[in-house]
Each structure stands twice: as structure tokens, then as C-alpha cells.
Amino acid sequence: MALTEDDVRGIADYARIALEGDELAEMCAYMNDAVEMLEPILAYNLPDVDPTFHPIGGLSNVMRDDAPDAARAFTIDEALGNAASTRGRSFRVPSILGEEA
């Protein structure tokens, strides 16, 4: 079943990627091509094969001690240094709900 432009618009809204101008049509064509390329994988939904979510099995229960790591703690300048908009000691974002809310 091919993805429609509406489907792709919905995914773009979810993924917070604005598609402008011809991008929607292009993205739609790409996604359908890509999904078609992935078709062979559907044959691998085999009932008697376990999935491998983590390559190189055998690793489990990896944990650290509950001890403070001062070496990685940021100063306030380091913490905010790459942010485009801050106020005081905080990161700043515009209105979450917008005018109509």
C-alpha cells in the first residue's frame, strides 16, 4: 500500500520537519521508493527466529555506581553556551500553545 501525501504530511508533523514547496511530493516519492526497497525484509518475519536488538550478544546488566561525577558537571555557561535563546539560568522557548490558546 503506497504512502499518500497525507500520510507523509502526518509523519512530517509528528517528526517536526516542515515540508515546503515541492518537498512534500518529493518526500512522498522517496518514501515509496524506499519502502519498496525494504519489501524483501518482510519475508524475514519468521516465527522461529528471535530478534537481535543489541548486536554482539552476551552483554547485560551494565550499570554504574550511584556516585556523583563532578568531572562531567557543567557550569551554567557551559550548559547554556550553545543555546540560541536563554533567560537567566534557563533555556527559553516561545509560546507552547500560541495565540489561540
Next chain:
Amino acid sequence: MATLDTLTARQIAAGVRDGAFSATEVARAALDAIQARDAEVQAFLQVTPELALEAAARVDAARAAGEPLPPLAGVPLAVKDNMNLAGTRTTCASRMLEHYESPYTATCVARMLDAGCVPVGKANMDEFAFGSSTDSSAFHPTNNPWDTARVPGGSSGGSAAAVAAGEVALALGSDTGGSIRQPASFSGVVGMKPTYGAVSRYGVVAFGSSLDQVGPFGRTVEDVALAMDALVAGGRDPYDSTSQDVPPRFADAVDTDIAGMRVGVIPAFMDADGLTPEVRRAVEGAAHSLEAAGAELVEVELPHLDAAIAAYYVIGPAEAFSNLARFDGIRYGYREPDCATLAAQSSLSRAHGFGAEAKRRQMLGAYLLSSGVYDKYYYAAQKARTLITEDYARAFDRADVLLMPAAPRTAFKHGEISDPTQMYLSDMYTISLNIAGNGGITVPVGLGEESGLPVGAQLVAPAFADERLIAFGAALERACAGAWDAVRGAAAAGEGARFGAPVAPAFAGKGGELA
């Protein structure tokens, strides 16, 4: 005095240790070579003379104080620009991170610096490592030093090109589907992807968390072995849950005698659609030269490898979508100005901060993870992963290593492949290792008979048997030494590396005089 590009990393470190030249002289020579060559190669996004000279001065001060020097003291290093290094920007070749100042240093970079390396700059790449050409860098393409009309491969194309052009002796890259091994093949250098977990991923901007692995580029297998020792010498990284202990015994493996050991070849791979005759002949020649060195050739099968590309393009985009969700313009990265709402700010920042391929991969990933779709695709891909891993395990019952092409062809021209799904096929020989997790190395074996461009052969070892990559890689390098005679020419004979790939001829000796 010689130019720096005639020396291997081992020779540079030895020269610094012995006092033949200072680390500062080496750093100046490397910066000079970059100055002379990089306008044409464009391997670097950022050159860091201050960091380089500071690091070199520390090495020289340590030597003056009589302290023992670390194994790679004074060796110039290029770092792929998806690796954090405090004091540099880490841009991932994206507008999204154009002004991003690294607030910390990646473990892999820190370990190379601990081993004495001198960081000369950040290397170009495909944006966020999505690509096989380095053409998707938001800032500029990188040119293949062997033919500047062509791509160096990707995504670690800047790292590969910097080594191929003789700008540095060592570079770090990352490999999610072949991003070290394919550009190594295109650019005529050695490039190694160790087993997943061998090298810490902490501080390397993630693309596919279950696929990504860091590894080194060099012009000799021995240099790559020294870099691997540096990367694993600190043991497992407590900042990376998936990292594991690997003993630093790579350099020891360089002189291993491979006589009597078994090299597996996969007939189906050598007959695959898309494999060019010159690459096929070069890899067959490599197999025969290993046989001549005493190895036994055996045929093995990897029956589920046809699922690898599809599995990769399910798992990779899904993980990429998730990993790149954090780029919303709030804590860091490009922020669209003057947006009335948060939703508009996020969507436009991401729309304008990411390039086309980064957006395509995330969109595909968001689709593949969605309800109803995930079950069909992601789950099947992880089952295929199980089967592919089992295929490799069976193959290694019969062979110590496998030999195969690293890429189906030699370097293509800028813009030659425009269809993204076609581009994905250039990783056909490398992708399965990222799915299964075990390691591989690309070793240059000569120039293609038709293209005259470098061809690399790929060796593959079982998980956490990466020292075999060094052993067989070094053997292959010795066996192929003659293939480069014509390139090196009489002038270079006897100087520099005993073996290994030569610097691309157009750049050899250009700047970089070791004063």
C-alpha cells in the same frame, strides 16, 4: 629534509622520541601540508593550529623533562566532524550544528590525544554521516586526492582524503554501514571498523546506535594497528554501556605468519550484480596473493546476506530518527528565528537545519517505527540480523577470515549518482558487518585496471577477533607492495614506508617540509 608525508605514524613517533625532529616541527609541517593541499582536497571543515601546536608543545616539554613519551607522540591526527573535541566545533557537516562548540571531548578522541596524537583539524563528512560520497556535507564536497573530479567515498570521506593526500598520518572515522571501509577503498588507504563495542561511542554524534563504530584510517596496516591499540588501551569506557574490554595487542599482530590459515571467499559475492570487473579481478588477485603467502582459500556461504541492505535501511533510519529527534533548536543547534510557537520553531528549525538526506532518513525512520508498521519491518529486520549473525558464525567455523570487495566499484564522479536509493547500494559489501557487529578492514591492493583508481579489498573477522584483521591485512599489504611501484616511482623507493599505500601522486611532497 623529507616531507612529512613520506613518514608513517610509527616513524613520526619514533623520530620525535629519538629527537630526529620535534613534535612542534611535525605539527608545523602537517599544518603547512594542509595549507598547500586542502584548497584542492577540501578534506577539512576546520583546521586547528592552536590545538595542534599546544599538543605538540606538551609532547616536546615532556621529552625535554625526560618523561617517557606515549606511543603516538607527535603524530598529526584528523578527527571526523561528528566527534566532540573540546576547543573545536562539532558540526556533523550540517547547518544544524554549524556553530556548535563541543562542550566535551569524545572518549575515542581523548584516547588518541592521550596516546600523544596532535589534533590538526576536523574532517568533512556526509551530513550526520548519511551518505557514501561526502557530497551531502552542508559546507562543501571533498575531492578524491587520486582524481579531484571524484568523490572520496563516505561518509568519512574527509578523514580518508586527508590521509590519502598526505595531510595527516592518521584519522578517525565512524562506520555505520561502511563509512570507514568504503571511503578507504575509494581513496586508497587502510580503514578499519572494529567489532561493535571495541571502541567507545561516547561523544560521537549518533546515527545508528546499534550500528555505529569508530575506527582509524592510516596509510599502513601497522599505523592502523597502533591507533587501535591507543583506542582500546584504556579498557572499556564507563560512559558507554555497550563498550567492552579489548586487549591492546593489535601492533603485535602485524608480523603474524598467516601460513596454513584459512581465508574464506564467498562465490556469490564475486558474481554479484554491480561488481565491476576491475574490482573483481583486484580482489581475486588479493586472494591469490594471500594463497601465495601460505594461506588456504576456502569457499563459504552467507545465505542471508541478501537481507542485509533492507535490514540496514530499516534499523538505520529508525535509530537515526530517534537519535536526531533531539535537534530541535532549543538546547543547541540551528533555531529558526521569530517563531510565534514552539511547534513552528521546532518544525522550521529542523526543516532548515537539516539537509535533504538527513530529513529523508528521519522521515523514513519515523514511518518505520509507527504503530502497525514497526511490527512488520523493524521486527523482521532484527530477525534478519539474527540470521546474518548466525551466517557469519558458521562461515568462521570454516575460515579464519573472509575476503571480499569493500565496494563494488572505484570512486565515482561528483553528482554521478543522484538517486538516493541507488546510492544505498554502494554499501552492499560493508553493511552486513554493521548488522552483525563484527569487524572489517579495507586494505588497498592496487589501482583498477580500467579506472586507474585505487581498489581496496575487505577482510572480515569474527567478533572480537579484530587482531586477525591486522594480521591478514598486513600480510595482504606485503603481498601487494609491488602494485604501487609504478605510483611511487624510483624517487620514493627506499624512503618512507616499507609497505602500504602511497600518498596520492598529485599531492605527494606538496608542502609539509619537515624543517
Next chain:
Amino acid sequence: MKELNEVLRDWEAVIGLEIHTELTTLETKMFCGCKLSHDDEPNTNVCPVCLGLPGALPVPNKRAIEYIVKAGLATNCEIQKHSMFYRKHYFYPDMAKNFQTTQGPVAFAMHGRLDLEVTGRGAAERPECAFGAAEAESLASASAGAVGLPASMARDLPEQGGALAGLSGYDTASLAVPERREDGSYTVPIRILRIHMEEDAAKMVHVGGDEGRIGGAAESLIDYNRCGTPLIELVTEPDLRTPEEARLFMEKLRRIFLALGISDCSMEKGSMRCDGNVSLRRRGDARLGTKTELKNLNSFKALHDGLAYEICRQAEVLEAGGEIYQETRHWEPSRKRTVVMRVKETADDYRFFPDPDLAPFDLTDEFIEHCRAELPELPDERRDRYVRELGIKRADAEQIAGDPEVAAFFEEAVGGLAGKEAQTVANLVVNELPAYLRGASVALAESALRPEQVAGLAKLLASDAISSNQGHEVFEAMAASGDDPERIVDARGMRQVSDAGALQPIVDEVLERCAEQAQQYRDGNQKVLGFLVGQCMKASRGSGNPKRFNELLRAALEA
């Protein structure tokens, strides 16, 4: 709107809770070594990991895993050895990575149970029809649709089929149907679906809007101090039937978590937070109604009152022929109502998948047994011991045992005492202690009060050396000054006179003076005795034992 009791006679309320608890007693966050923030300035405790910087990777806090295993053991859950962390994606800046690291279909702890003792007036909320055979059917039908994953994870992940198939699940047949006891109290089992591990979100401050609300705010400020704080989420089965049961469940869970020492459990500070799901159905109906989710139930009172309001609201809508929509509603305590926050038309698609950056867990028997060995005596066990060994009244024992700090104080005070003296210590700890602490606005640990003082005062009271009114005065005085109760009693001349020889002349004098009242008593007005005792107390300047006066007066009047 109808009253709750009236509504619950016609309608059955089916209530489930989702309770988030921050593991505030840990040193560091869930996936990085940042210190947990208490009252720090914004963005003080942040690092590459909890700010979600490119390249940062998570490493789980071992003690947090121990804590959730303990929480599971203490609530009778099965500890799941094999589980994984998942990524739950949603774009909101309180999650630095735009996904939350949480657990998948299999949580560390699953399928537990707590038995609630519902006593006192609150027990009356459950109507008589909700006991016995009808309730057995209700339990079975309410669970059938509910056992499984919370709505946020309702998607049928293929891997859960295999993983969940291995779980033994509940033995629903053995679930006891509550029976009402003579005093109106009853015990009801509440099943726990799961307790999973996750990370808390950042705090956001909405600026420029009305009262810090998000609507109308011009901008929002983000503080990542809390981001990454270890958080456990407990999800109950919808086994609760009254707001009082919900409140008691929350209280009981809080006491258990306090005993485990895994959190400060402050609802005020938000370290323990509760959301409620509630739906109504007609008594006897097997089908579940549409549920609403309630937020902002941030105190025991809010939990009770919010649910009570919502039950009454739904009943009113349904009785008027209206429809309940699946929506999230916000409890406004000041206006005593719930208002719509968000209508859920479709299930959210969080694009869950196993986090590749975190290795799976295969907890060993050794790990689990180590956690079990570290479990403290839990409130129920402690309560039973107080009743069994000290003869304390069950209700007092329950209250003392619930607070580890109070329990420790009590045990020190009661050391070596038994019988009446032990119960008197309990009375002081249950009644005088909280009253004093509240009045003085001081915490137990910071007050000057010592357990020996309470023991001393209990002895004075138990031996009738002072009256209970005097006891109250002595308690206040000794708590404030730190003096021994004996000294206070002596200094104030309080020691009570019980000797009949000393008291009889006073009784005689009062009866003579108040002949009129004495005659009233003899004529049958027994209430006047209190007046006469008061006169005796006054005449003795408060030093006489009122009980003895009472006895002597009766003896004289009834002779």
C-alpha cells in the same frame, strides 16, 4: 450534583491509579552522575547526558535498579529478570532527547498486590451492595478488559507476546472478595499491574500567562535539573471502587516506600505524584464505561476529592443521557471541580523501540536476593509486631508503623515497657506528638524531644501520678524545653494526689457548700457530677486525682 454515597449506590466506580515516585534518596540521576537536585538554581546539575547533547550516552544507576527491585518485592510483585529499556518518543522540551528512556512491555516488577484495610468513616463509601457475590463478578469483569499494558503502551508489540507469555500473571480466582466486618471495616486486595523504571522530565515555567498556566504564556523557561531523575511508575489494576480506597492505597504505598528509604515521598514537592483513571458503570453491568484520566491529584485530599467530584460529575452526565469522552481532566482544588485538559481522540503513537544504547537486563538470583536481604521491616509487619508483642491497639500500631521516623522514635521510647505503659507511649506518639510538631512547625528530627521523655511521661500517666490534661501540658513543656517530665511535674507542683485520706475533707467541704447540686444528683441528674468534680479539682488547686474525686463523690452521694 448528587452526593457521592448516593451515586455509588447506583453506579460502580472503577478506579485505577498511576503513581510516579522519584527516587530522591539516591545520590545521582538515572543515566548520568549528576547530583539529584533539591532546591538548586536552574540548570545547576546538568551534564552532556541529561541535557541530551549530541554524542552523549546513558549508563544506568545500579542503586536505582536495586530500589525498584525492592519496591517490587515490598509490593508482592514478581521480579522480571529479563527486561529492556525502551525509547518513548514525543517532541516536548521537558525531555532533552525528545524521547524518554523507560521500560517496555516487561517491567522490572510485575503483578503485585497490596491489601488495604479500610476502616472508620471512609469505609462507608463502599455501599453494602459492593460486598459478597456481586462484587466477585464485578472484579472478574473489570479486570478482563484491563489486564495488559497501560494505554501509553497499548500497541501490540510483537516481542511482548513471547515475553509476556512467560509471566504467570494473576491468580484472579484467589482474589478475596471484601467482606464487611461488624465495625464497618473491610479488607480489599488491590492488584498492581507493573512497576517500571524511567527518567523524570525537566521543569518548565510558563511566563506571561495567567497564574503560570501554559495557555496564554508568552514563553516558557526550561530547567533540566530534574531531567533524568530516577522515577518509578506503579500502575494498579482498576480494582479500586471508592475515593477512600484510592487515598488509602496511596497512603499505604507511601508508607512502604518511606520504609524502604527509596524516596522522601513528598507529594507537596512532587516527588510522589498520582494520576487517576475512573469510569462508571451501572451496578450489575459487566461492561466498563469510558474512562477519564485525572491530573493534579497532588495531595491525599486532592486524590480523594478529585475522584469523588469526577465520579459525581460522570454520574450526572450519564443520568442526563449524556456521554463521557475519553479525556484528560485537571482537578482544580480551589474551585472543587475538574476541567478538560486534552481530548484523546486517537491513541498516542510514541514509536517505542528497545534502546540500543542500553544493554538488556538479565537480573541474577544473587542480585534479587541481595535486594531482598536489604528489605527493612515493612509497615504491615511492624504493625503486627506492635500488636502482638506490645499489645498496642491495631489502629495506633498501623499509624505509628507507617512512618519509619516515628516508628524508630516510638520503639526507643517504648523500650522495656509493656501493657498500659506501652499503650500510653503509643497514645502520646499518635496524639500529642503530631499536634506538638504541627503547632511548633518543627520536624521530629529537629525538635528537642527525646524518646526517654515520652517514656517518662507515659509512666507518670499510666500510674495516675498526673491527669491526662496535665499530661498534655507536660508534653508541650518538655518538648519545648528538653526537660525531664518528672522535673516539670515537680516544679509545677502537678503531682496528682490520689490518697483518699487527703481528698475526703475536700469532698466533704464541696458537698456541704454545693448542697443544691448534691440534691439534684440524688434526684437522678447524674450530669451534675461533673460540676462537683470540677469544684473538688478547683478546691485542690488541680492537684487531686479527678478519678478519685469522682469515686469519692459517688460513694458519698449514693451512700
